[in-house]
Amino acid sequence: MMRWLRQRFDRLRSSFPSVSRDGELDAEMASHLELATEENIKSGMSPEEAHRHALLQFGGVEQAKAKQHEARGFHGLDILWLDLRYTFRTMRRDPVFTLVAVLILTLGIGANIAVFSVVNTIMLQPLPFHDPQQLVWIAGSKGVGGRSAQTYSSDAYKEFIAQNHVFESVTAYFAFSTDDNMQLMGNGEPQPITGISVAQNFFGTLGVKPILGRSFTADECRHNAAPVILLSYGFWRQHFAADRNIVGRAVRISDQSMTVIGVLPETFDFGSVFEPGSKVDVYAPAILDDMEDWGNGLSLIGRLKPGVNVARAQAEADLVFPHLHFNLKHPDWGGSYSAKLTILKEYVSGKLRRSLIVLWGAVGMILLIVCVNLSNLMLARSAARSKEFAMRSALGAGRGRLVRQLLTESLVLSGMGAIFGLVLAFLITSYLAHQGSIALPLLSSVKVDGTALAWTLFITVATAVVFGLAPGFKMSRNNLQNALKDGGQGMSEGKKHERLRSILVVSELALACVLLVGAGLLLHSFLRVLDVDLGFEPARTAAIKADLPYNQNGDQRGAIAQDMLQRIRAIPGIEAAGISDNLPLGMNRSWSLRANGKDFDQGQFTPTFVYVVTPGYLNAMGMHLIEGRDVSWQDAASNQPVVIINQKAAKFLWPGEDPVGRTALVASKEATVIGVVADVRESSAETEPGWQMYLIRTQFSPVGSNLVVRTSLPPEILASSVMSVLRAINPGQPAVEFRTIQGIVDHSTSPRRFFVYLVGIFAVLGLILASLGIYGVISYSVTRQTQEIGIRMALGATVSNVQFRVIAKTLRLALIGILLGAAASFAVARGITSLLFAVHPDDPPTFTGTVLLLTAVAVIAGYLPARRASRIDPMIALRNN
């Protein structure tokens, strides 16, 4: 056993070559010298002379060591050690090259790690729940229409639970909670917080366990149960200093005392999965018994029984859902429910898959360009080093040995790039994870994790091999004699080099072209999206959530709103003001809208988005009233209900007729159409508008109060005076922020902006690298041809003649690259069609722009060396050799 251990140890020790074995050799030599000295003393020498003589007999100590090393044979690690030492020496000798190479690699590898981390978190990793592939999103109305069309009533939910056979459990959350819908009291001003009601089995179904306390019990979900809440991890840390004794304590929220029963784990982020871009602070149990008359509002999530697939569950849902009741008290109302089942992961990030793949592809292309660029740099350097390599191979270094040396160099470079790249990626990902304003799911949990590290290792090695191998073989194949000859500018060797470098530059330009076209198409789409007529004017408009009671009767609601609006409009700088319960591009709900007395095929109706507003809201939002009038305070609760519809609904319900003055059925209630407004993009800037209607606050119940003001001054200046009005009306008004409508629009376009920015950055990076590449090649070839150019000029070539030759050469390379790139771009553009908005994949401006840009860059990259070439003094050039 001991022996075995020692052998292991020896083997291990000898893996650290220079340390252990050399140590042993030193000891052996020392004892040798001592023995020799001793013997010499015995034969009568003085100690000094004995020692000197011993050394003499021994010969050079260093030579002996070197010889011993040689005899030992080079083991993998010895060679690696030597190569590494040599590499570091070479790198120190050429700091500019090292710096440029590491910088380029850092950018390339860093961007790749960062994007991989995003792709990995959003697309590749399973959702942070237990057995997430069994979780299914259940959406009503085939997944179209507003939230109320895609959600279910509490009765329908309860019925489905009772009738279902395919789900282990079905849970729900109330989908109509808005940001800042609760107030945390007890610390000075009430603070706005976001709470959401979830079904009793919500956390159990997802498989999320509270880190402190427990989840809700059935008793806590009954009518009149004492209010309890679960805290999100972030909220617990921020507001309760991560107090571990929080469970059981009462917290005052929205004038109620609520008992904290638990704290959820840090990994659970409701917002990032279900409501990208928003943050939930507390969770309350949904009291289903109290929600019977609320209509639709529950989003359903089911956990499939083991062995049941989505298709089977869908088949059963198709049978069960049409028979569910909207409200059991009114069985005749009919639910007309349907359900579309989607794997939860697919629902959360399925829409982003293509964007992410494009992003991944773009960043991969950047890495390829980086490799090509470095190959080029290494080749350029190899010209300078060819003599060194020839010398080494003349001294007996085999080809494999030289390639190995070069690979070591490229590995060291890419390794350094990877280290800095990791730092860069870490910075990028932690920046992204804190961008709450980007409405991308799971973004907050993006980080460089173990998988990303493995990916880093992979791309680092792959990069090193790709950019190190080609020059390695090229260099080791060089003709020994040519290189050793003092010609320096060995023409034949240079020619071959140049061909390889030209190929590299052409491919670099082609890649940059593809990137630029892709980014151009996306950018053009983004500009188109920004250009879309939203149906309202976001500029100089802001909204604030007013805390107004809305469960009073209609006239009381109206009176408060009217009073408030009057005071708001009196603030200098306010041009218009109005209130709506929901804002476009945010939370929405839908009711049914019919033309009274007309028969339509049921299937043709789409759920109509409904907004309960005050007079002045349309004006404040900058919406366009096409005909008729705005609602007015004269439309009191007791009067005939009125409705304003959008053009789309008007065209369908009263085609070719004037809808104003006609009677509509608003959720089965008669209402007179008093006006028609232009369509508003209610779901997103990119989605075609649906049917919309605007009702007045006195006649219909709002679900909230968003005060919208149009100002002539920056909204933040008015914030305090608006807030003081709101406080005067309701002292409990929480300190919520003013949100500009532009900000809401930006939030809605943020995913596209995110992708456009990233792809744009990559395209610019690609362009810079490609232009450096072409500049490098041309510049190098001018340097190599100094003599030739000198001769030409001596023979009478003019300055413009010389310049023309250089630029023409550059353009020839560039045009080949651009041509190949454009051809590839056509194919790539087809692949990303679904990501484009109102832009054809063959978009002429994008293609023309890219070609012109690349040509211009090539001309500049060629002009600089051309100018240098034309300034060559023939006499000096000729004398130099």
Next chain:
Amino acid sequence: MADSKIDLLQGTLDLMVLQTLAAMGSLHGYGIARRIEQVSGEDILLNQGTIYASLVRLQERGWISGEWGTSDNNRKAKFYSITKKGRKQLAEDAVYWQRLSGVMRRVLAMQGEGGEE
């Protein structure tokens, strides 16, 4: 290089080391070097240091083995001894060298007839 001494041919030192160890048993590096010098009558050029290259080469081939021990006068030194495999190799090499030197002798003897010198 000193002209008066014989420079060692590649591989000859290895054979000398093997033979020395076969004849003397276990020896340390200095001992081997001294022994070779003595036997050759101080006739060959041996930088004693070069012996270590030979020792490591032989060790790696498994022809000799080395172990740290104490010399007669109480010094720590690494002692080498020939292995079974080494003995076999020595036998083969000895035959080869004897044949080679025989051939060399005959070839060189032929020189006299050419009358170059």
